[in-house]
Structure formats: C-alpha cells, structure tokens
Amino acid sequence: MFLALREIRHEKLRYGLIIGMIVLVSYLVFILSGLAYGLAQQNTQAISSWRVDRIALNKDANDSLSQSVISKQAADKVKLTSHEAYLGQTGVVAKAKGQAKLSAQFLGIDRDQLIYRRLKVTAGHKPTKANQILVDDSFKDNGYRLGDKVTLNAADGQYRIVGFTHNAKLSVAPVIYGSLGTWRTLSHLTPDFQASGIVSARANFQAKGLSTLPMSQFINKLPGYSAQNTTFSFMIGFLMVIAMVVIAVFLYILTMQKLPNYAVLRAQGIPAKVLVTTTVTQALLLVVAGLLIGAGLTLATVLAVPTGVPMSFNLPLLGAVTGGILLTGVVGALIPVKVILNVDPVSVMGG
Amino acid sequence: MPALALQHVNKVFGHATNEVTVLDDINFEAVSGEVSLVIGPSGSGKSTFLTIAGGIQTPTSGSVMVQGQALDDLSGKDRDALRLNRIGFILQAYNLVPYLTVRDQFTLVDQVKPTGNLDESALRHLLEQLGIAALIDQYPAELSGGQTQRVAIARALYQNPDIVLADEPTAALDSARVKVVGQLLRDLAKAHNKAIVVVTHDLRLQEFADRTYAIMDGQMSLN
C-alpha cells in the first residue's frame, strides 16, 4: 500500500489519466446497461407492479396474451380466490381533444380483484365506473390531464381519466386501466367472453382447461422482449470484453514501465512478493477510484436526463459489471507477474 | 569463518565466439571487523564481482558463501531474506526509488523489514555524518550525484547489515567527503564488527582499508 500510494502521489498526471480512462469506460458501461435495463423494464413494468406469479391463457394462444380469449364457460370452470384476477388486454389508440394520438395498451380489470387492489395511484383515484380509466403517468407527460375525455380507437363512447399511476408500461406502451366491459367493447366481444387471461399471485396456481405458465416464461414470450434483451446482452457483453481488454492493456503497460524501479527494489532485497502485492493493490486502487467516479457520473446523468428516457438499474447487473471491471484490473496488473518475479536487478546497475 | 567467501568463481558472458570471461577463477574472503578494498580499472569486472558476491547475479561456476552458507543452496526467497537482513548493497548507479523522498526510502525498509534497523537517533546521526540531514524531504531527482550517493550509503547502512557491499561509493564525492565516507566505513568495521567490501578505482580510499585486492581483466590478486 505504501509504495502504491507514494507512486500515485508522485506521478499524479499519469495515474490521473489512467483513472480518467477507467472512469470513461465504466461510465459508458453503466449508462448503456442502465438504458438496456430501462427498456427491458418498459416491457414488463405493469406486470411487475401486480406482483403475480402465474398466468393462465387459452390453450391455443401460444402463451401470448394478445392472442388469448377465455370464454365465460371456460372461465367459470376455474375457481378464483382473492389471489387471482381476470385480465382483458387489447391495443388501442387514445385521443383527447387537442392532444396528440397515443398508442397504448388497454387492460380491462375487475374492481373486486387482485390487480385493481394492487394499483397505486399517483394522482386522482381508481376508476369506480365503467367509463372511467386510470392511465400511466406518461399520458401526463404528453399533455393529458385529470378529467380529460378520451376516445379509444374508433369506438363510440368517451372515457374519463380519473387517475394516474406510475410505471405502468406493457410492451413499451403506456397502460390504460379500465373495466372488463370496456375491454369487451374495444375488442368487439360479446359477454360470452370473460377475459384474455387470468393472473395469480399463487406459485402453484393451475387453471383447468387453460394453459398455465409462470410469469417469467410469459414475459420472455412477450413480443420482441427476448430479441431485444439478446441484442442488448450482446452489446453490453462485447462492450465489457473490449473495455476489459483496454483496461488490462493499460495496466500492463503501466506495470512494464515500472520494471526499472522494481529492479532497484529487488537489488535492495525487497522480496518479489511485496512488488506483486504493490502492483495489484495499485491496480485495485485505480480501478476502484475509476468505478466510484464513473458511478457518480452515472448518478448525475440519471438525475439530469428527461423522464422520457428509460433508464433504470438493477443490482445484480451493476454488480456483475463492477466485479468484471475490478477483476480486469487485477488480471491486467498480474499478466506481467512473471516479468516482475524475474526482474533482473543487474539490469539497472550500470557501470 | 569469513563473513563472505568466493571460491573458484568464474563468470562468462555470451556464447561461443562471443564468449567473454569477465571473472576468472576468483578466490576472495572478507572477514568481520575489516574493510576489504578491491581496486581495478573500468571494465575490469568489479561490479560483476560485487553483484555475484551479494547474490544478485549467479556465477557461471564456483561458489559464494555468506556466513558459511552457500548461496547455491538457498531458495530465491531465502536469498531475498539474506540480502534484506544481512547484506547492505550500495549500488554504483540508480540506487534510489524515484518516487520516494529520502525519508520514505527509509520508511520502505521499515515496511518490509520491521525490526533490526537503525533507531531514530542513530539514523539522524548517520544522516548528519554524511551531511544529508537537510535533504530528508527531497526526491532523488532533486539531489546532486554526490548527494544521491550519500543517501544510497545511508539507506544501505540503515538496514544494519552484517556485510556491506559498496560499488564505487565515492565516485561523485570530493576529497573531504571521501574521507568522511572512508572513515564511516572503517568505523562500522571496527566499532560494529561488520565486514565491509568496497570495489572502486578510487585510490583515495586505500588508507581506510585493512586489505587491498587488485582486479584486472577478471583476475584478482591480494596486494
């Protein structure tokens, strides 16, 4: 630690530049993973907010909510507890007078059931009548206000926004919560149909006659979701690998430049182990400093970007990224360890 | 038992037609309480001799014994320990770590060898004797050649070694300083029973030596 710190103190510019490089690299990786995760979130935020474990869909729907309809007859065969809820889904275009059209996901829910109970309202109240709707905050960002009358698709009838809710996105579109009756109207279905699917907060929920699957599997089958995630995983993966190689190369060069000094220390009888520890400690100090500043910059960026930009972070991903960069630092510093161990004191003696 | 003994030591650099014999059947002994001086012209093999004696280089053939222990028999780790604890090296050039102040050069020794070093007052006395007490917060780049050399001497002696190996310790010093350093090394031998080996072309050091060897084209003889 002593040697590591003294050297950094004496060579401020050189070490400053290296820390700066690690800052930029980690900042880039943090921001990109934040954006990727933010986008992934927008596919599923609404679903996550219900905190449900399983979903039952029509057997022929190929696990897709938008392809699924459950008849009243089939629905009646499934006994619902307070842990289940009907869900009717359809894509809509919302329009209010003087506002831009907005593509959205309409979700019909039952006022006595789980989803309705678990909705969190940020302004206004939950719908209590069939012509009332609760919409995602992004409507507000687009100029919609409480009390606005909204038409959905070309269908007759107007629906009044009575409340806003936060983080209600499904397949990257804002969600409109309304009644199951409205869902039937928008989907041109008769009352013979009950819902698109049934969600349950019970891990062992099974619906007779329907195909029941865990939420994780359902989410992976959301249109575009896994394709998007694969793309981003590869982007972040490649970025990480390249970032790691760059950092490792820099630390390698740094260590190689120190060999003459190490030769002096070896001639003085300083054990090679001390030099290796010094090298690794120093690499860790540089990388940790870079990561901390990078994280600080990321935080500042998150606070500065407009709300429309999806950015969110999850700890496992951040942990993996941080751990990877730390590991790289150690590896980069350790690649020349054989050279350090074999550094020839005579090489610097002169004369 | 001599503190340091070289027996039939040869050192050959290069291969085949480029082969150069730098040390040719060297036999040498240094005993505690004496200053041994090895005098020879440039290129005669002085530095090579000293680095082999201190275990920094290995001989092509022959053996080096430190306090009765053959260096050949020691692992690299034990050789490091020996060098750290028993041998003080004053190198000919580039002795100091550039990013440590004079004070920190000593702190570094404390870090890797916490015990057996000079205490604070002994160090201060040594620095004053060498006339470098005022330079304690300077970096090596801010020192003159002679000051650097004196700091290197102090650093080697700080470890309180049994054997001091010095390569041209007076090359950059004026006559007055040569006397100080010569006397200092002689005091160490006499008062502290250390074995001092100095290689040099500086004849001014002769008066401080108990024995003087001459080295010429890799061959050593006792004067």
Ligand SMILES: Nc1ncnc2c1ncn2[C@@H]1O[C@H](COP(=O)(O)OP(=O)(O)OP(=O)(O)O)[C@@H](O)[C@H]1O
């Ligand atoms: N690694 C090496 N490879 C080849 N030749 C070497 C090597 N090291 C030293 N020599 C040669 O060995 C000879 C003796 O070198 P050495 O450094 O021991 O001389 P020296 O007596 O210390 O000289 P000076 O008084 O200039 O310091 C020189 O001719 C030198 O060129």
Ligand SMILES: [Mg+2]
């Ligand atoms: Mg020499």
